[in-house]
Amino acid sequence: MTAEKNSADGTTLDLPSEREILIARTFDAPARLVFEAITRPEHVRRWWAPRTRGEMLACEVDLRVGGAWRYVMRASNGMEVGFSGKFLELDAPTRIVQTEIFDPFPEAVSVVTVTLTETGEKTRLQSRILYPSKEVRDQVIATGMEHGMRESYLQLTELVASLR
Amino acid sequence: MFETLSALAEPNRLRIVELLRAGPQPVGEISQRLRLRQPQVSKHLQLLKEVGLVGVQPVAQQRVYQLRPEPFRKLHAWVEAYRGLWDARFDELAVVIEDLKQKEKENARHDRRKK
Numbered sequence: 001m002t003a004e005k006n007s008a009d010g011t012t013l014d015l016p017s018e019r020e021i022l023i024a025r026t027f028d029a030p031a032r033l034v035f036e037a038i039t040r041p042e043h044v045r046r047w048w049a050p051r052t053r054g055e056m057l058a059c060e061v062d063l064r065v066g067g068a069w070r071y072v073m074r075a076s077n078g079m080e081v082g083f084s085g086k087f088l089e090l091d092a093p094t095r096i097v098q099t100e101i102f103d104p105f106p107e108a109v110s111v112v113t114v115t116l117t118e119t120g121e122k123t124r125l126q127s128r129i130l131y132p133s134k135e136v137r138d139q140v141i142a143t144g145m146e147h148g149m150r151e152s153y154l155q156l157t158e159l160v161a162s163l164r
Numbered sequence: 165m166f167e168t169l170s171a172l173a174e175p176n177r178l179r180i181v182e183l184l185r186a187g188p189q190p191v192g193e194i195s196q197r198l199r200l201r202q203p204q205v206s207k208h209l210q211l212l213k214e215v216g217l218v219g220v221q222p223v224a225q226q227r228v229y230q231l232r233p234e235p236f237r238k239l240h241a242w243v244e245a246y247r248g249l250w251d252a253r254f255d256e257l258a259v260v261i262e263d264l265k266q267k268e269k270e271n272a273r274h275d276r277r278k279k
Contacts, residue, residue: 011254013247018173023247025254029261033268037260046260050252125254134173138166141246 018134021141024126031118034125035093038114039063049073054081065090069098085112094118100129108136165242167215168235176200177208181217181231188221188230 014022049056058072070084082103089097096114131137
């Protein structure tokens with residue numbers, strides 16, 4: 001199953017198996033710059049909590065095998081959303097394997113594999129998240145949906161305001 | 165939503181749903197095309213009906229099954245909203261990457277001037 005935006009550079013989301021989510025997007029830059037943007041905390045702060053969805057409260061990255069990472073954002077609905085984990089494999093600038101734990105479910109450890117494939121001037125980013133169970137995966141999508149709906153309400157509010 | 169996903173997670177039920185995309189079918193036809201025993205197909209159809217993925221209509225002596233669009237729309241909206249979160253993130257990541265590219269170009273110019 002694939003959900004896709006009607007543009008060549010849109011983000012795609014696939015559910016390749018019961019326990020996985022695969023998110024992909026192509027960026028107009030060499031892999032080394034994409035790698036820098038997704039691993040250095042000063043850069044991650046700028047994109048992981050999108051402006052329309054919330055603000056970044058914490059972003060710590062100890063980029064070495066066995067090193068820990070932690071991201072916390074305050075979502076637009078006031079809820080704090082925290083993720084953390086450890087780096088299992090690092091192969092700059094093409095591959096990162098890390099564990100990921102969502103704060104409310106400390107027992108549920110997911111494994112995220114990020115691959116960067118450079119072709120010409122572009123780089124394809126693929127993030128494959130393997131959840132410990134189907135239930136955890138579905139819960140994560142459901143949480144994302146709440147944020148998504150919240151955002152559409154905000155956009156609606158803006159639209160209404162602009163019509164005045 | 166979880167019911168819809170669980171129902172579709174069983175491979176033979178997913179095959180039945182895929183087959184019904186072509187149009188409504190009676191049980192016998194489904195069973196023949198997928199080479200599954202009819203009682204097994206009936207059991208799967210019963211479950212698909214319970215979660216609202218299929219509807220049934222009597223036509224002559226047969227019970228004809230067809231897909232119902234509503235759960236598929238909900239499923240799509242559900243996945244789409246999560247994709248939207250990542251799309252918003254990646255839109256901003258693209259801006260960060262563009263800044264890094266510009267900075268690199270400026271540094272290269274600066275280095276050339278120094279030489």
